[in-house]
Amino acid sequence: MLKYNLLQHTWIKTLTTNRWPLLIARAVALGGFVFAILAGIIGTPVGNHNFAIVAVWIAWWAALMLVIVPFLGRSWCAVCPIPMPGEWLQNGAVLGPIQDKNKRKKFRRFPKIFRNIWLQNVAFTLLALFSAVILTRPSVTAWVLLGMILIAAGLSLVYERRAFCRHLCPVGGFIGLYSQLAPVELRVIDTQVCKAHTEKSCYQGSENGFGCPWNIYPGGMISGKSVNTNCGLCMECLRTCDYDNIALNLRAFGADIQPQNKIKLDEAYKAFIMLGSALVYSAVMLGPWGSLKNAAYQVGTLPWFGYAVALLAFTWVLLPVSFYLITQIANRLNPTSQSPRQNFEAYASALLPLGLAAWVAFSFSFVFANISYLWPVLSDPFGWGWNLFQTAGVAWTPIFSSQVPALQVLVLIGGLIWSGNTTQKIAIDRNASRQTWPVMAFIFAVTLLLIWLFVA
Amino acid sequence: MPSRSLYFRDLRILAAGAQSVSGILLAALVMAFAPFPEPFVEPTERTIGVMASSFEFSPAEISVNPGDLVTIELTSADVVHGLYIDGYDMQISADPGQTQTLTFTADKSGTFRLRCSVTCGDLHPFMIGKLHVGSNTLLWRGFGLATLSVFTLLVWMPATFRKRNQDTPDVEI
Numbered sequence: 001m002l003k004y005n006l007l008q009h010t011w012i013k014t015l016t017t018n019r020w021p022l023l024i025a026r027a028v029a030l031g032g033f034v035f036a037i038l039a040g041i042i043g044t045p046v047g048n049h050n051f052a053i054v055a056v057w058i059a060w061w062a063a064l065m066l067v068i069v070p071f072l073g074r075s076w077c078a079v080c081p082i083p084m085p086g087e088w089l090q091n092g093a094v095l096g097p098i099q100d101k102n103k104r105k106k107f108r109r110f111p112k113i114f115r116n117i118w119l120q121n122v123a124f125t126l127l128a129l130f131s132a133v134i135l136t137r138p139s140v141t142a143w144v145l146l147g148m149i150l151i152a153a154g155l156s157l158v159y160e161r162r163a164f165c166r167h168l169c170p171v172g173g174f175i176g177l178y179s180q181l182a183p184v185e186l187r188v189i190d191t192q193v194c195k196a197h198t199e200k201s202c203y204q205g206s207e208n209g210f211g212c213p214w215n216i217y218p219g220g221m222i223s224g225k226s227v228n229t230n231c232g233l234c235m236e237c238l239r240t241c242d243y244d245n246i247a248l249n250l251r252a253f254g255a256d257i258q259p260q261n262k263i264k265l266d267e268a269y270k271a272f273i274m275l276g277s278a279l280v281y282s283a284v285m286l287g288p289w290g291s292l293k294n295a296a297y298q299v300g301t302l303p304w305f306g307y308a309v310a311l312l313a314f315t316w317v318l319l320p321v322s323f324y325l326i327t328q329i330a331n332r333l334n335p336t337s338q339s340p341r342q343n344f345e346a347y348a349s350a351l352l353p354l355g356l357a358a359w360v361a362f363s364f365s366f367v368f369a370n371i372s373y374l375w376p377v378l379s380d381p382f383g384w385g386w387n388l389f390q391t392a393g394v395a396w397t398p399i400f401s402s403q404v405p406a407l408q409v410l411v412l413i414g415g416l417i418w419s420g421n422t423t424q425k426i427a428i429d430r431n432a433s434r435q436t437w438p439v440m441a442f443i444f445a446v447t448l449l450l451i452w453l454f455v456a
Numbered sequence: 457m458p459s460r461s462l463y464f465r466d467l468r469i470l471a472a473g474a475q476s477v478s479g480i481l482l483a484a485l486v487m488a489f490a491p492f493p494e495p496f497v498e499p500t501e502r503t504i505g506v507m508a509s510s511f512e513f514s515p516a517e518i519s520v521n522p523g524d525l526v527t528i529e530l531t532s533a534d535v536v537h538g539l540y541i542d543g544y545d546m547q548i549s550a551d552p553g554q555t556q557t558l559t560f561t562a563d564k565s566g567t568f569r570l571r572c573s574v575t576c577g578d579l580h581p582f583m584i585g586k587l588h589v590g591s592n593t594l595l596w597r598g599f600g601l602a603t604l605s606v607f608t609l610l611v612w613m614p615a616t617f618r619k620r621n622q623d624t625p626d627v628e629i
Contacts, residue, residue, distance in 0.1 A: 048575055136578035285582045286569075290512020293579050297511075369542075369571060370581050396573060401542035405567070409598040416602055420609040436610065444606050451598040455567060 003223070005189075005247040007238070016235045016248060019095050022078065030081035033145065035381070040142025044383025048373045048396075050138035051381035056145070057135050059374055062367040064175075065359050073182030074175055077232040082148050083165055086156030087213070097210050107160035110167055110215075116266040120173030121273055125315065127170050128277050129308050132284070132296035161215045165232060177263075177270050178356045179228040180256035185249050186231055186238075187221045193245045194219030202237045202246075209239035218246060226261035257349055257422050259429030265341065268348035269320060271355055275446065276315030278358035282453040286365050323348065326442045330427075330435035338430065346430075347439050350422040354443055357415025358450050361408040365454065369398040405455040412454070416447040480608050487600040492593040494565070499523030506570075506585070508550065509533035511577065513570055513585035522590040524562045531555040538573030541587055547573045565590040 007013045015021050032055065040052030047053040068076045088094050090107065127134060127144075134140050152164035165172050188194055194202075202218040205211035212218055214230055218237035221227045237246050263271070284292045284307075295303035327343040338346070372394065379392040386392065400407070420440050427435040502524050507514040508531070520526050530539045530550045538549035543564055550556040570585035 046575055047578055048581060132579065132582075136581070286584060288513070288516035288585045290510065290514075290516065290583075293511050293582055297579055365569075366581075369569075398540065398542060398545075398571065401545065401569070404542075405594055409594060409601070413598070413601050413605055417605050417609065420606060424609060424613075433614065440606055440610055444602060447602050448599060451595065451602065455594050455598060456592060 003187075003247075003249040003251045005249055007246075007248050012248070013238075017238050019239075022235065023095060025079045026081055026084055029079050030084055033081040033149075037142045037145050039381050040138040040140075040145070042382060043138055045138060046383055047136045047138055048370070049377065049380070049383040051377050052138040052141045052145075053136065054370075054373045054377040056141055058367060058370050062363060062371065064171075065363040066367065069175055069178050069182065070356065070360065071182060071184075073179030073184050073228055074231060074233050075184070076175060077165060077172060078234050080165075082145075082169070083152045083156065083162050085149060086153035086164065087162070089153060090156040090160075091210065097205060097207065099207055107156075108158060110159045110163045114167055116264065117167065117173045117176070117270055118266045119168050120170060121266065121270055123168055123170035124173055124270075124273060124277075125312065128273075128280075128311060128315075130299060131281070132293065133299055136297075161211075162213045162232070163215075165213075166215055166230065173270055174274050176229040177267055177274070178352060178359075180226055180261075181254045181352060181356055182228065183251050183253050183255075184233070185221075185223075185228055185251055185255070186218070186233060186235075187223045187227065187247055187249055188219060189245050189247050191219070191222055193243050197243065199242070201240045201242055206240050206242075209236050211240070212237060221246070223249075226256040226258075226263070228256050229263075229267065254353065254418065254422070257352060259346070259426045261349070262342070262346050263349045265345055268345045269316075271348050271351045272320045272323065273315045275351055275355040275358060276319045277311075278355065278362055279446075279449065279453065280311050280314060282358075282362055282450065286362070287453065320344075323351075323442060326438045327435075330432075330438045333437065334427075334432035334434035336430050336432050336435075346426050347423065347435075350419050350426060350439060350443070353418035353422060354412075354415040354446060357411045357418075361411045361450065361454055364404050364408055364411070368400045368404055370396075371399065372397045408454045409451055412447055412450050416443060419443045476612070480604070480612065483604055484601060487604060488597055492591060492596070494522070494591050494593075497521040499525070501525045501527070503527045503529060505529045505531065506539065507531050507533055508537035508539065508572065508576075508583075511572075511579040511583040513539070513572075513583070515585075517586040517588065518570075519588040520562045522562060522565050524589075525559065526562050527557055527559045529555050529557050535576050536574050537576050537583075538571075539585075540571045540573040542569040542571065544568060544587075549574045562587075562589045566594055567592045 007016070036052045036055050039050055043050045043052065064076055090105070092098055092105065134144055148169070151168065155163045155168070197219070199206070200217070200219065201208070203211045213234055213236055214232045216227070216230050218241070221231065238248070283289070284296050291303070292307070295307040298304050324340070324344050327347050328340060330347070331338070331340070331343050373396060375391040375394040379389045380386040420443055423439045423443065424433070424436050427433050499521065502520055504518055504526065506518070506528055528539065530537070530548055532550040532552050532554065534552060536549060536551050538547055539558065540547040543566065544560060546558060546560055548556045548558040566589060568587045568589070570587055572580055572583035576583065
């Protein structure tokens with residue numbers, strides 16, 4: 001498959017291996033993050049006049065879902081400020097590693113039972129249950145962000161490397177999953193070099209850098225393997241590799257979604273949680289049903305419990321179970337030696353493009369309608385009547401309101417075709433092309449439902 | 457150097473492929489842009505009362521015919537609410553207990569979101585209703601394109617590859 005190593009360009013190599021550019025980017029992100037927490041706590045409680053809500057849930061979300069995840073994969077994780085304080089405490093340093101090996105502290109490994117993304121699935125679901133409140137109340141957003149920083153820091157003091165990012169971050173789970181579709185990757189150039197290199201400085205760390213903070217062995221980042229899920233693109237392995245044996249490649253979209261790269265059950269479940277949440281959010285937040293919105297918002301009331309049970313049942317039970325049955329039907333149509341679980345996991349990876357398309361389409365509607373709140377908030381971040389940049393009076397004006405529905409349909413059709421094509425590849429790989437039909441029927445039905453929710 | 461027969465086989469495959477792909481593309485373009493048949497209904501004047509309260513419009517969905525002269529009477533039941541029509545880019549706002557009117561000609565067909573345009577509470581960004589003007593052609597075009605995509609993936613592509621394999625036996629180089 002065609003790839004292009006960006007590190008051929010000296011300036012890109014310098015930019016990625018030098019610690020300062022990344023540190024500056026992370027410091028800016030941390031500054032914005034702390035400011036958002038501050039604004040959420042001391043600023044106006046009116047969400048769309050508070051920096052915390054507008055910067056995080058409109059501006060950051062737009063950048064994340066419309067640009068970063070589809071095109072740059074896990075790049076956000078490279079600059080995310082949430083693990084920074086914890087990493088500094090863990091490393092005992094801000095910039096580079098402590099040179100004296102004896103002074104480096106040892107930390108415990110994350111419990112084996114949780115070395116997957118099940119906790120991330122639970123964390124995302126929890127956020128989803130309370131999302132109507134988190135997305136609209138600045139103080140709740142602030143406490144959630146602060147809580148994430150504190151939990152990340154606490155885990156860093158006990159467990160090695162970025163345990164929070166790998167196994168607990170509610171956002172990192174889906175970024176990782178969908179980054180398999182992105183056209184960027186870090187991969188080993190020559191695997192033989194890694195096999196012969198006994199020090200494994202990329203994993204163990206050296207005087208040049210830390211061992212992989214994401215707890216993966218960079219020597220195993222082989223082209224064609226699904227590595228993007230767990231690689232945070234922090235570029236640390238570029239610094240520690242003694243042989244310049246790591247490439248930062250531009251590649252085809254979705255290169256990780258190959259029949260041989262089966263996703264695990266926890267990741268398959270994440271695909272359903274994301275697809276199901278996109279459907280539920282589209283109905284609740286973008287639909288005309290006021291009672292649904294109020295049910296999602298009035299936490300602790302009977303309607304909210306109804307909403308919570310419906311969300312949990314839909315994302316954790318109904319969608320995965322119906323898909324499991326679909327894969328069973330597929331196997332009846334064209335039997336293979338694969339177990340039911342293997343079938344389920346294999347075909348679940350075909351849902352990733354449609355899931356990402358659903359979130360992009362959802363974000364189009366939400367972001368373009370509300371992005372104009374950004375200008376007043378930049379001038380008056382706390383809602384205190386300031387006018388720092390003379391933009392406080394900019395009126396709310398939705399943009400591209402005529403074009404958004406057509407864009408949403410196009411994106412969903414793109415997701416349908418990509419998911420359908422992936423399904424075919426998986427079926428052909430196992431010499432069972434008739435298995436395509438039921439899975440495609442499922443993808444088709446979900447697409448129609450999404451189109452109906454967005455433009456009907 | 458490839459043999460002459462292989463060269464012609466490749467050309468034939470390319471030509472057949474281009475012909476088939478252009479057929480599918482043409483079908484997609486027709487589905488996306490062809491005029492949609494819509495029954496003509498004599499335009500009329502309509503006055504529609506809309507009550508805005510606690511993050512919802514009532515009625516939540518309004519249906520009119522293309523060309524209708526529509527007057528929306530917006531009444532707010534609790535706090536100040538607004539009403540903005542996507543696509544038409546028009547808005548009004550109403551104080552609690554007051555009614556404001558917005559008159560416009562429904563000269564664009566389709567389904568448009570109604571949004572509250574005045575910050576009215578936490579769920580304000582999600583206070584949404586719908587205005588249907590005539591048929592929702594985008595919805596049907598979307599369904600049509602989705603169906604065409606599935607047909608292409610499930611029926612056309614496998615059939616084309618099968619036919620190609622039968623028509624063009626392997627040639628030794």
